[in-house]
Amino acid sequence: MNRHGYDEQTWFTFSYSAVRDDSGAVGGVYCACVEATEQVLGERYRKEENERLVTLFEQAPGIIAVLRGPQHVFEITNKSYLELIGRENLVGKTAREALPDVEGQGFFELLDQVYTSGEPFVGHAVPLTLVRAPGAPPEQLYVDFVYQPIRDPFGTVVGIFVEGSDVTPRKQIEDELRAANRQKDQFLAMLAHELRNPLAPITTAAHLLKLGTLDAKGVRNASEIIARQAEHMTSLVNDLLDVSRVTRGLVTLEKEELDLNEIVAGALEQVRPLIEARRHALTMELSGEPVQVLGDRTRLVQVLSNILNNAAKYTPSGGQIALRVTAHGDRVTVTVTDNGIGIEPDVLPYIFDLFTQAER
Template sequence: MPPTKNAPTEQTSTDRFRLLVDAVQDYGIFMLDTEGNVASWNTGAERLKQYRPDEIIGRNFSLFYPAEAVAAGWPAEELRRAEKDGRFEEEGWRLRKDGSRFWANVVITALRDPDGKLAGFGKVTRDLTERRAHEEALRESEQHFRLMIEGVRDYAIFMLSPDGVIESWNSGAQLIKGYSPSEVIGKHFSLFYRPEDLEAGKPEAELKTALQHGRVEEEGWRVRRDGSVFWANVVISPVYDANRLLRGFVKVTRDMTERRRLYELEKSSKRMSEFLAMLAHELRNPLAPIRNAVTILQLEPSPSPLVRSSRDMIDRQLSHMTRLVDDLLDVGRLTTGKIRFKTEQVPYNLVVARSIEAVRPLLDARRHRLTTEMPAASLLVQGDATRLAQVLQNLLINAAKFTPEAGLIELKVWQDGTQLYTSVRDNGVGLSAQALSQIFELFSQGDAQTAARESGLGIGLTLARSLVEMHGGTLNAESEGPGRGSAFTFFLPNAQAVADGAGDEDDIGSGAAILVVDDNRDAANSLAEILRLMGCQVKVAYDGPSALELFRKQAPQAVLLDLGMPDMNGYEVLAALRALNGGEQVTVAALTGYGTDEDKQRALAAGFDEHLTKPLDFAALQTFLQAAGVAVES
C-alpha cells in the first residue's frame, strides 16, 4: 500500500533526528566507528571541543584525552567496557583544540545492527568544569571548616546523631573530656553525665528541649573519662538538611570550672567580709567599756606605781587588739574593693607626727630609739590623712616588732621633685631572699621562725602596700639578709612644700551637758565617767524612752547615742529626738561597733552629725566635742 500523503518517510525521520542532534549546543554528541574514529560531529561538540567537522571527522577520539590517559590506554579501555556492558559513563579531564582542559561527563553507548553486530559507538560529552569548581570550593570550604573545628581547643565541639550517638570529635573535646576519637565515636553522649542526671533523664530531656526551642543552653557538672567532674557550659542545637529533615545535633561544651571556682571564691569573700564585720562589731562592744575604763584610770591624778603599770599594760594590749580588729575589717574591704577614702590636701608633717605618737607606747615598751629626718618646710600631699597614717603606723609597728629590744629605727622623709618619699629602716632581724619576695602577700609573716615569736595576722604590710598604691605610689622592701635589718620605702605623687602657717588648736574650756545613751551599762557608765573627768556634766540613759524623757527635761549640748539597742534602736531614738523642742539644734553622734564606709554613710544620711566607732578613741571623742562646741577641761 503506498504511503499516505504527507506521511514522513524513514529518510525524513532520520533527517529530522540529525537536525535535532545537531541543534543541541550544551552537549557534544557524536558517533565513533568501531575503531574509535569520529564519524559525526554536532554543533555542541564543535562548541565544546572547538573543532569544526572537517577538522575532526575521521580522526581518533583519543585526541580529546590528556597524554597520560592516552599512554595508559584509557580511550581503548572505555570502548572495550562500553562494548562489553553496552554503556560506559565516567567523569574526567578532556582536552580542547587549543590544549586547555575541561572537566567532562562522558557517556559512551555501544551501537549494534539488527544482527547484534557492533556498528560503532555513540558518545555524549558535557562540560562540568563550573560544577566541579563549585564542588571543589565546597569541599575546600568544608575541609577548612573541619580543620578550624578540629583546631579549637577551648571548646568541645562534636556532632550527635538524632538519637544522641557521637559522630564526630574535635581536639577540644579530647582535651576537655579525655577521650580519643576512637574511644568515643559511636557511643551515646550520656556517658558524660553523672548517675543522678542519667536517672533523671537529663540527656534525653536536653535533646527534646533543643528540638522544641531550636537550642538549649545550661550549666552543670559533667564527667571526664577518668571519672572526675568539671563544671560545663553546654549548648545543643539541632541540625537539619536542605529538606528540613533532622540530621542530628551539634553540641558545644566549655570547661567553666575555673570561672565557677572564682565565683565561689567571690561569694566566700563576701561571706567572709560579712563575718568579719560582725566579728568586729561583737569584739568592739566589749572593747568599748574596757577602753573607757583605761581612760578613766589615765585621768586619775596620782595612781600608785602598780596601778599605773597595770593600766599601761592594759592600754597597750587593748590598742594592739583594736588594731587587729581594724586590720581584719580593712582586709575584708580590700578583697571586695570597698575601701574608700577622702582625697584632700593633707599636711604630711602632721601625718608623721600622729603616726609616731600612736606607735610611741610600743617603741617605749621595747626601749627602741627612733630618729626622724624631715624637710624643714611643711609638706602637702593629695590623699586621705587617716589612711596615710595607717600606712606609716603599720611600717613603724612592723619595725618595732621585728627589732630586738633597744634597737634603732630610722624614719626619713624627703622630697624629689613632686614625689614625696618616706623610709622606715631598722637594725632588726632582717629578711631572707625568699621572705623578701613574699613579704607583701596576704597573711605572710616573713621568715617562719621569726614570725612565730611575734603576734599578728600578717596583713599589715599587705594593707600598707595596697593603700599606698591607691594613692598612686609604690611600697618596696629591701634587706641585706637575716640579722641585717630591713628598710621599707614608699613614695607619694603630687607633693609640694609650703611655708609654715598652721595655727594652734583652740583652747578648750569646761562646763557642758552631755547625754550618753547605751543599753550596755558598763559602756555607758564608763564613758560618762570619762566625760565627767573632762569637766562635762553628764546624764546617762540605758534605753530610748529614758533618753527622750531626759531630753525633754533639759536639752543637752551633745548626745552620744548607741545604735544597737533593743526595742528602740538609735535611728528610731534620733528621729524622735529631732522632733522634740531643741532637737534639731543638738549635735548627735552615733556610737556603733560597725565601722564600714556604708555604715557611716547610712548614719549621716539618717541625720547623725558624726559616726563614732567602738571602742571609742579618746582623740575622736575630743574632736567630736570640739565640733559640737562643748568645752572640756584640758
C-alpha cells in the same frame, strides 16, 4: 582548552557508541559530549569548604559534638571534647554507652528533654564528675554548655549539637574569692566586736571620773582602766592597718642579721602580762648560744607575739605553754605548744590565709 584567549582546565563527560550500517557492520562512532567544568569546580569547592570546616571544628578550643537520633549516637566530636572526657573513638556509640560514669548526673535526661521538646538548654558551671583514665579516681569538673536541637528540612528534631567549655579553673577561682570575702566579713565582724568591747569599761571609768566622787586610789584605778583599754584598742587598730597594708602590697621588710633568741624574748615581753593574768605556766627552752637569722625585727616579733597571744588567749586559765628554740644546721625552729582548745584539722590548711578565723 583555549576558548577565552587563555588556557583553562575543563572537564567533560562523554560516551562513544558504535554506528552501524544496514548490514549491521560498524560504519562509524557516535560521540556524546557534555561539559562538566562547572559541576567539577563546584564539587571541589564544596570538598575544600568541608575540609576547612572540619579543621576549624577539630581545632576549636571549646568542646563540640554532634549526636544523632533519640539514642544520642555520637556522629562527630572534636579534640577538645575527647580531651575533656578522657575518651577516644566515640563515633557510632550512644551517649549512655560511651559515658557510663555520667549516668545519674542529669546530662542524659537533659539530652532526652531537648530532643523531645525541641527547646535548647544552656548550662552554666554545671558540676560534672568523670573518670578520665582507667583506674584513675573520679574528677570534679565544671562545664558551661549548650544543647541545641538539629532539625531536618521538615522541622523535625533529628539530633543535638553540643557546644561548651571547661570552666573548672574559673569556678575554683570564683569559689576561692567567695570564701575570701566570707572570711573577710567574718574577720571584720570579729574586729568590730573586739573594738566595741573596750568601750564599756572606758565609758564607765570616764563617767566615774566625771562625777568627781572618787578618792585618789579610785581616780588612779579609773585612769589605768582607760589607759589599758585605749592601748588595747590602739593595738586592734594597728592590726587592722597592717591587714590593709598587706592587702595593698605596701608591707616592706627591713632585713638585718638578728639573734632569734632576742626576738623571742621581745615577743614574750609583749605577751607576758596576758600569760600572767591568766595564770599560765610558761616553760622556755632557748638555744644556749646566739642563733643568727636574716629577717625583719619588727615583723618577727609581731608574728611570735601573735602566736603566743593566741596560745594564752585560747588556753583555759592555769594552762601550760611551752616555747622552744632549736637550731638544726642552717635551719632554726621556733615551737609554741599549749594544752588549749587547739585548731580544728579542717582549718589547719588555711591558717596562714588572709582573714582566716576559726570558730571560737
